[in-house]
Amino acid sequence: MRIVFPGVFALILLLSGCGITVVPRPQNSDALVNPADRSITETRNGLEISARVQELGVGSYQVGENITSFYLVVVNHRQQEVTVPLESFYLVDAGGTQVRPLPPQNVLATLDRQSDYLIPYPYVGYYYLEDSRWADSTDTMGSSLPYYATNHPQELLDEALPVTPVLSGARVAGMVYFPVDLATKKSIELRVYLPGTSISGPPDFTFPFSIEKN
Numbered sequence: 001m002r003i004v005f006p007g008v009f010a011l012i013l014l015l016s017g018c019g020i021t022v023v024p025r026p027q028n029s030d031a032l033v034n035p036a037d038r039s040i041t042e043t044r045n046g047l048e049i050s051a052r053v054q055e056l057g058v059g060s061y062q063v064g065e066n067i068t069s070f071y072l073v074v075v076n077h078r079q080q081e082v083t084v085p086l087e088s089f090y091l092v093d094a095g096g097t098q099v100r101p102l103p104p105q106n107v108l109a110t111l112d113r114q115s116d117y118l119i120p121y122p123y124v125g126y127y128y129l130e131d132s133r134w135a136d137s138t139d140t141m142g143s144s145l146p147y148y149a150t151n152h153p154q155e156l157l158d159e160a161l162p163v164t165p166v167l168s169g170a171r172v173a174g175m176v177y178f179p180v181d182l183a184t185k186k187s188i189e190l191r192v193y194l195p196g197t198s199i200s201g202p203p204d205f206t207f208p209f210s211i212e213k214n
Contacts, residue, residue, distance in 0.1 A: 020183050022053045025208045040207045046078035051190050051207040054175060056182055066181035067107055072161050073173040081165040083195060090191045091178045102177045104160040185211045
């Protein structure tokens with residue numbers, strides 16, 4: 001009998017949604033791949049970073065801009081602190097199109113705007129903001145539980161990758177959000193340029209993934 005852990009099973013469903021599967025394709029021989037969560041881990045000059053695609057569509061209901069989240073783990077083995085700011089990350093597709101990450105506050109604002117146009121319960125969609133506001137004022141049930149941005153704003157902010165310095169021997173982990181729909185891509189490469197590294201040269205860390213249609 002094969003046992004599938006709930007967390008791993010849920011992750012596989014997330015990464016296999018929308019008819020696609022995200023597959024790690026490391027280019028460096030010393031990169032490590034975890035087949036359980038499909039993450040890639042690289043270590044450079046005493047700094048270890050792991051990356052994986054976490055969610056193909058943040059917020060469940062996408063009527064506008066799609067947001068994809070990456071889960072990052074940064075472990076500092078150096079003797080001094082290190083900073084990995086949001087500006088260090090670039091996402092580049094097979095065609096060379098680059099995307100910068102969204103600050104968590106922007107993600108929250110985007111999801112909040114989208115929630116005005118979809119009413120999951122009682123399953124009525126609204127295309128005009130006025131209709132949505134009118135329905136809110138007349139709805140006796142008053143249920144908005146499906147709205148991630150409305151009901152879990154602090155959770156989304158708390159799950160974001162901390163941008164504070166990572167102390168020697170310490171680690172941080174969290175989400176980095178990109179405005180991209182991976183269903184439209186053939187492959188992607190998450191690049192990390194540490195402070196002081198020129199973006200015109202090679203990145204400090206590279207995490208390539210292929211997007212395979214199911």
